[in-house]
Amino acid sequence: MENCLFCKIIKGEIPSAKVLENDQVYAFRDINPQAPTHVLVVPKKHVSSVAEIDQLSDAEIAACLKAVKQIAAEESLSDGFRVVSNCGPDACQSVPHLHFHILGGRKMGDRMA
Numbered sequence: 001m002e003n004c005l006f007c008k009i010i011k012g013e014i015p016s017a018k019v020l021e022n023d024q025v026y027a028f029r030d031i032n033p034q035a036p037t038h039v040l041v042v043p044k045k046h047v048s049s050v051a052e053i054d055q056l057s058d059a060e061i062a063a064c065l066k067a068v069k070q071i072a073a074e075e076s077l078s079d080g081f082r083v084v085s086n087c088g089p090d091a092c093q094s095v096p097h098l099h100f101h102i103l104g105g106r107k108m109g110d111r112m113a
């Protein structure tokens with residue numbers, strides 16, 4: 001996707017603070033962190049959101065969640081963390097490339113929305 005911000009980040013055309021990379025997944029720190037740890041995990045293949053997840057292989061989907069688990073461990077989020085994937089306008093998704101927010105390092109609010 002030529003004009004996708006996260007595709008450009010994956011390709012290195014826009015700088016990012018990389019946290020993890022493998023064949024299927026790229027993860028980097030959110031530019032506007034909402035918690036002490038705020039990392040975005042994205043599949044390298046462009047799909048817009050969870051609503052298009054059937055365009056990914058099972059291995060690519062699994063790789064995203066395995067990356068979440070690995071990053072949470074590496075960031076020492078042993079007291080817990082939140083995983084969020086905004087999907088579409090009602091969820092205020094602002095970048096239309098599937099991503100999972102990992103939020104941790106402090107107690108989260110007890111309301112999710």
Ligand code: 5GP
Pocket residue numbers: 005014016017028029030031032033040085086092093094095096
């Ligand atoms: P969404 O609102 O789509 O769920 O989340 C998009 C996230 O991408 C936001 O938390 C926003 O701060 C982050 N973001 C937007 N532009 C950039 C950027 O250029 N670099 C990084 N690292 N994060 C970005």
Ligand code: ZN
Pocket residue numbers: 001004005006007008045046047096097
């Ligand atoms: Zn993209």
